[in-house]
Amino acid sequence: MSAVDPDTDVVVVGSGAAGGMAAHVLTHAGVRVTMLEAGRDYDPVTETPMFNLPGEAPLNGASTPDKEFGYYDATVGGGWEVPGEPYTVAEGSAFRWWRARMLGGRTNHWGRLSLRFGPYDFKGRSRDGLGVDWPIAYEDLAPYYDRVERLIGVFGEAEGLENSPDSPPGVLLPPPAFRAFEEWMRLSLRRIAGIPVVPAHMAILTRPHGDRPACLFATDCLRGCSIGANFQSTTVLLPPARATGKLEVRTRAKVVEVLVDGRGRARGVLYINTATGDLHRVTAHRVVLAASTCETARILLLSRSKSHPDGLANTSGEVGRNLMDTVAAGVSAQVPQLEDLPPFHDEGVTLFHAYSPWWGYDRQRRGEIPFPRGYHFEYWGGRRLPEFDDMLLLAGLTGARGSRLHAEMRRYFGSIVWMTGRGEMIPNAGTFCDLDPLTTDRWGYPALRFHWKWGPLELAQADHMRRTAADAFRAMGARVLTDVDQPLDKAIRVGGSVIHEAGTCRTGDKAATSVVDPWLQAWDVPGLHIVDAATFPSMPDKNPTLTILAQAWRAMDALIQGLRPGGG
Amino acid sequence: MQKTEPAMMTRRSTLRWAGASALALSTAAGPMRAYAATGTDELAALPSGYGKDPDLFKRDAPWPHWLGPRRRIAVERLADHLVPGQGDIPNPSDLDIAAFFDEWTGAPYPEQIADRAALIDILATLDGYAGGDWSSLDARGREAVIERVEAAGTEVQRASLRRLTLLTLAAVYTSPAGIRAIGFVGNEPRERFGGPPPDVLAKLEDAAEALRPMHSDDQP
Numbered sequence: 001m002s003a004v005d006p007d008t009d010v011v012v013v014g015s016g017a018a019g020g021m022a023a024h025v026l027t028h029a030g031v032r033v034t035m036l037e038a039g040r041d042y043d044p045v046t047e048t049p050m051f052n053l054p055g056e057a058p059l060n061g062a063s064t065p066d067k068e069f070g071y072y073d074a075t076v077g078g079g080w081e082v083p084g085e086p087y088t089v090a091e092g093s094a095f096r097w098w099r100a101r102m103l104g105g106r107t108n109h110w111g112r113l114s115l116r117f118g119p120y121d122f123k124g125r126s127r128d129g130l131g132v133d134w135p136i137a138y139e140d141l142a143p144y145y146d147r148v149e150r151l152i153g154v155f156g157e158a159e160g161l162e163n164s165p166d167s168p169p170g171v172l173l174p175p176p177a178f179r180a181f182e183e184w185m186r187l188s189l190r191r192i193a194g195i196p197v198v199p200a201h202m203a204i205l206t207r208p209h210g211d212r213p214a215c216l217f218a219t220d221c222l223r224g225c226s227i228g229a230n231f232q233s234t235t236v237l238l239p240p241a242r243a244t245g246k247l248e249v250r251t252r253a254k255v256v257e258v259l260v261d262g263r264g265r266a267r268g269v270l271y272i273n274t275a276t277g278d279l280h281r282v283t284a285h286r287v288v289l290a291a292s293t294c295e296t297a298r299i300l301l302l303s304r305s306k307s308h309p310d311g312l313a314n315t316s317g318e319v320g321r322n323l324m325d326t327v328a329a330g331v332s333a334q335v336p337q338l339e340d341l342p343p344f345h346d347e348g349v350t351l352f353h354a355y356s357p358w359w360g361y362d363r364q365r366r367g368e369i370p371f372p373r374g375y376h377f378e379y380w381g382g383r384r385l386p387e388f389d390d391m392l393l394l395a396g397l398t399g400a401r402g403s404r405l406h407a408e409m410r411r412y413f414g415s416i417v418w419m420t421g422r423g424e425m426i427p428n429a430g431t432f433c434d435l436d437p438l439t440t441d442r443w444g445y446p447a448l449r450f451h452w453k454w455g456p457l458e459l460a461q462a463d464h465m466r467r468t469a470a471d472a473f474r475a476m477g478a479r480v481l482t483d484v485d486q487p488l489d490k491a492i493r494v495g496g497s498v499i500h501e502a503g504t505c506r507t508g509d510k511a512a513t514s515v516v517d518p519w520l521q522a523w524d525v526p527g528l529h530i531v532d533a534a535t536f537p538s539m540p541d542k543n544p545t546l547t548i549l550a551q552a553w554r555a556m557d558a559l560i561q562g563l564r565p566g567g568g
Numbered sequence: 569m570q571k572t573e574p575a576m577m578t579r580r581s582t583l584r585w586a587g588a589s590a591l592a593l594s595t596a597a598g599p600m601r602a603y604a605a606t607g608t609d610e611l612a613a614l615p616s617g618y619g620k621d622p623d624l625f626k627r628d629a630p631w632p633h634w635l636g637p638r639r640r641i642a643v644e645r646l647a648d649h650l651v652p653g654q655g656d657i658p659n660p661s662d663l664d665i666a667a668f669f670d671e672w673t674g675a676p677y678p679e680q681i682a683d684r685a686a687l688i689d690i691l692a693t694l695d696g697y698a699g700g701d702w703s704s705l706d707a708r709g710r711e712a713v714i715e716r717v718e719a720a721g722t723e724v725q726r727a728s729l730r731r732l733t734l735l736t737l738a739a740v741y742t743s744p745a746g747i748r749a750i751g752f753v754g755n756e757p758r759e760r761f762g763g764p765p766p767d768v769l770a771k772l773e774d775a776a777e778a779l780r781p782m783h784s785d786d787q788p
Contacts, residue, residue: 040621049624051755054742058618058629060668061742064677066617077620101620177763180772187776216757337775341768343751348761385755388742395737403654405733406749409741413750475782 006283008034008248009563011269013255013299016105017548018290018532020233020241021148025556027246031563034282035247036271038254038291039077039101044108044234048074048226050219054388062388070387074108074224077101084442088449095450096496097294103251104234105292106499107545108224112203112231112351113378114154115542116145118163121424124538128372130426130457132537135509135518138165144550146171152231152549153209156201163374164357164542173206175199175353176217179346181338181381181417182354188337189356192475193468195377196359200352203231203545212236220350220385230349231545253280256445258287258303258312258528266527269299272443286527286559290552293323293534294433297504298448301435313505313522313530318515320434322427322503323450324539327375328493329462330420331469333478334397338381338415346383346414354379358541371460375423375541377469383414390416397479416481419472421465424541427503428455431495452495462492500544505534520555531555615676633670640666642691642703649714650733651740657749660736668739683735686728693717693725 009032012019023033049072054061057071064071068079078099089095100106120127122134122141146168155173158166178186178199186197204221205214215229228235241247250271257270259281268283289296297320303312311319358374384390391409393416398408430453435446454462470484484491508514511523516535522528531552533544615631622628635643647660647669673684694702697713705713717725740746747755763769 047624052625053744053747053755055744056627057624058622058627059672059675059680060739062679064617064675064679066620066622066677071622072624079620083620176761180764180768183764183769184772184776187772188779191776191779192782214759217761218754218756218758337772341751341771342765343753344765344768345753345758345761346764347754383752383754386741386747386750386752388738391738391741391746392734394741395734398737402650403652405651405737406654406657409737410750413752471782476779 006268006285008032008282008284010034010286010288010559011036011282011284012288012290013269014038014105014290014292014295014532015103015238015249016107016233016290016292016532017545018292018552019288020104020107020237021549021552022288022290022531022556023241023247024237025553026560027241027244029556029560030244031246031560033241033247034284035249036253036255036269036282037103037105037249037251038274038295039103039105039251041249041251042076042102042104042108042234044074044104044224044228044232045226048224050223050226054386060388062392069109069222070389072220072223074222075100075102075106076108086439086441086447088436088439088447090449090451093450093452094494095452096494097448097450097501098496098499099292099295103249104232104238107231107233109222110499110545111378111543112221113355113543114149114152114156114201114203114231114546115357115376116165116167116201117141117540117542117547118165120163121538121540121542124373124424130372132427132506132508132513134537135507135514141547141550141554144554145546147553148546148549152203152236153205153212154201154203154546155199155206157199159198159357161198161357162361172201173209175202176206176348178353179348179382180341180344181335181414182379184335184337185379185417185419186354188476189472193472194359195356195468195472197354197356197379200355201546202349202352204349204351205229206349215349217345217349218347222351254443255291255299256302256443258289258299258525259283260303260305260308260312260525264307264525266522266525277443285563286529288529288531288556288559289534290530290532292532293501293504294448294450296530296532296534297433298435300505302445313515313524313528315524316512316515318506318513320504321429321432322506322537323431323433323452323501324425324427324503324536325495326498326500326539326541326543327423327425327454327458327461327465328420328498329465329491330418331466331473331480331482331484332416332418333473333480333482334412335415335417335473335476335478337476338417339411341383341414344383347385348382350384352378369464371423371457371464373424373426373457373461373541375421375461375465377465378420378422379417380420381414381417386413417473417478419469421462421469422498422541422543423458423461423465425458425539426455427538428453433504450496454489454492454495459488459492463488466491500533500539502533502536502539502544505530506537507535508537519558520551521558529555529559615674617676629671629675631671631674631676634674635666635670638701638703639691640670642694642701643669643687645703645710646690646694646714646732647736649711650729651736655749656745657740658745660740663740663743663745665736665739669735672735672739683731686731690717690725690728690732693721 189195301311356377436449505515644661653659
């Protein structure tokens with residue numbers, strides 16, 4: 001390989017939150033970028049069925065094994081299974097892996113909840129002795145949170161909450177009013193249990209933002225957004241990056257190896273054209289991995305050689321280790337106070353307007369809660385566009401016969417509420433991914449194998465979520481629909497199912513115990529940068545995407561400094 | 569729901585399919601895995617789903633329709649009995665419920681395969697109780713047969729009737745008429761969102777005032 005005349009300055013692997021942000025920052029600094037995306041090209045402007053009704057879809061849009069979140073969900077080419085790209089789960093483990101095969105990756109389908117990690121979240125071990133600290137503090141990332149929120153557009157309010165930092169004045173967009181079910185949860189939970197319900201922070205525009213229009217307050221964000229009113233890499237990051245003239249995007253390009261030169265420096269990648277099966281290489285001054293937590297780990301593990309027998313960037317042995325997802329358990333209920341409301345528009349932004357940040361810090365300090373880290377509650381429900389799966393659930397509540405069924409359907413419409421906890425998992429030695437010795441993908445490369453173990457603290461947290469939600473619903477006289485007596489290991493959501501995987505290539509301040517340095521460059525491999533959630537040393541209850549974006553921006557600023565004359 | 573000319577399956581292919589349905593129902597795996605496990609040509613000919621990347625602007629269900637004219641009539645009459653129209657809600661037959669069930673129970677996915685078995689069973693049960701073609705009876709006769717099945721049928725048959733009721737309700741309320749009738753307002757662009765109307769907010773506030781705070785010992 002020639003180090004003198006590479007194909008491009010930087011090759012970026014992945015086009016989602018991390019890859020999109022990397023390309024955005026680099027190209028705006030004048031750096032030539034080649035982006036490789038394993039999936040097909042995707043254009044939300046022409047491919048989003050914004051206002052289609054359920055009856056316009058096969059099976060009235062119901063979820064199927066081909067489209068697990070319903071026909072109109074934005075995910076292309078994937079879901080819990082990707083044809084020809086299997087993964088395995090070790091005996092005794094349970095794990096699910098959501099993947100997309102499309103430009104923009106999973107940013108085309110995500111919850112848009114955009115909470116900053118707080119000061120405690122970066123220093124968990126210092127506070128309670130568990131896991132590891134991040135090598136940086138909140139203050140190091142705060143300026144990048146500001147930049148990201150300004151760039152992508154996030155609504156929310158300054159609440160002055162413990163460990164849920166406020167944004168500076170003028171950064172956030174105004175939040176929308178609560179919908180009826182959220183207003184009910186705010187009023188009732190405050191009175192029943194003292195649980196706060198506050199405006200969510202969401203990557204959705206409530207005002208025009210640059211050349212992007214505001215939300216139309218209609219159509220499900222999970223379909224994607226053809227007008228670019230929510231955050232998708234494909235509408236917010238990639239178009240301006242392309243406009244610089246510095247970005248080349250290659251789709252159906254699945255990276256299987258990072259190439260290094262004789263001195264051990266990253267010089268490019270090898271990828272498969274998934275349409276033809278042909279192998280190609282791209283050489284570059286720098287390699288940025290942003291393929292998602294588990295794909296990034298797999299690429300490194302596949303990059304085995306005589307000089308790197310355990311995979312690239314893995315002298316610490318930490319690649320694939322410390323895998324985490326969000327702890328989740330929830331309860332659904334039919335709420336009588338929401339029955340028989342008159343017809344009115346209540347779609348809002350379709351995703352969250354409200355959430356409950358962790359309210360138990362004082363009780364944790366007093367030793368009254370049997371787990372050290374926090375969780376938050378999210379709320380689903382309301383008078384949304386009737387989707388088939390929702391109507392089937394609603395129909396299940398009816399007890400009448402014949403034409404009287406209609407009165408019950410009208411009565412119950414909008415009265416089912418889901419109250420689901422989202423908490424922090426402590427990484428453990430029994431939860432990791434490695435290469436399966438037997439199973440390969442359709443090109444012959446070893447598949448990932450997942451090992452998963454919830455610890456006692458996660459189970460205690462899930463139990464707390466479930467009891468809190470069930471008790472609250474019962475106190476308001478609601479009909480609890482979830483089986484809250486099932487064993488706890490069944491009540492806690494399966495690992496990976498919240499789609500918040502993190503931690504397989506963690507950042508740290510010591511090469512012996514981490515994969516990348518505090519600026520997200522591999523300790524072992526000069527020129528190799530990892531910018532997705534693989535680098536997270538911990539995965540707080542807050543959803544990861546905002547922090548992925550902020551970390552990627554910070555890492556690319558450092559990379560740009562290194563590319564300049566005299567840089568490293 | 570759209571009207572579609574049925575692409576009829578042959579009797580032979582229907583029988584193959586019914587066998588595969590039973591096989592798929594007996595496994596925890598998805599239908600494709602169940603089919604593959606047999607390794608026979610017959611099962612390899614079974615339909616596939618719409619895949620992982622369908623055109624979201626088309627209603628392309630690639631599997632064949634299978635009900636046929638007689639069963640379509642029976643399905644319409646059964647659905648009209650289970651969920652009769654009322655006021656601004658049409659009868660299911662007016663919404664072409666037979667096309668919905670033709671598509672739904674023809675789909676090669678586990679949930680739909682189970683529903684196909686339930687539909688086949690319940691239509692056969694109705695004919696059995698009627699001593700012939702149930703759908704050709706007059707309305708009173710059809711109703712009497714259903715009442716006998718509900719009273720004297722097996723638990724599985726009653727569960728199948730309930731399942732078909734729920735599917736019909738979901739189909740009705742995802743049709744444009746049902747979406748309007750249930751009280752949904754929206755799916756059109758708006759410049760702002762102001763939250764629920766004042767009378768709704770007042771009702772919620774009054775209801776919240778009536779709640780009893782949980783005792784602190786009750787709180788997790």
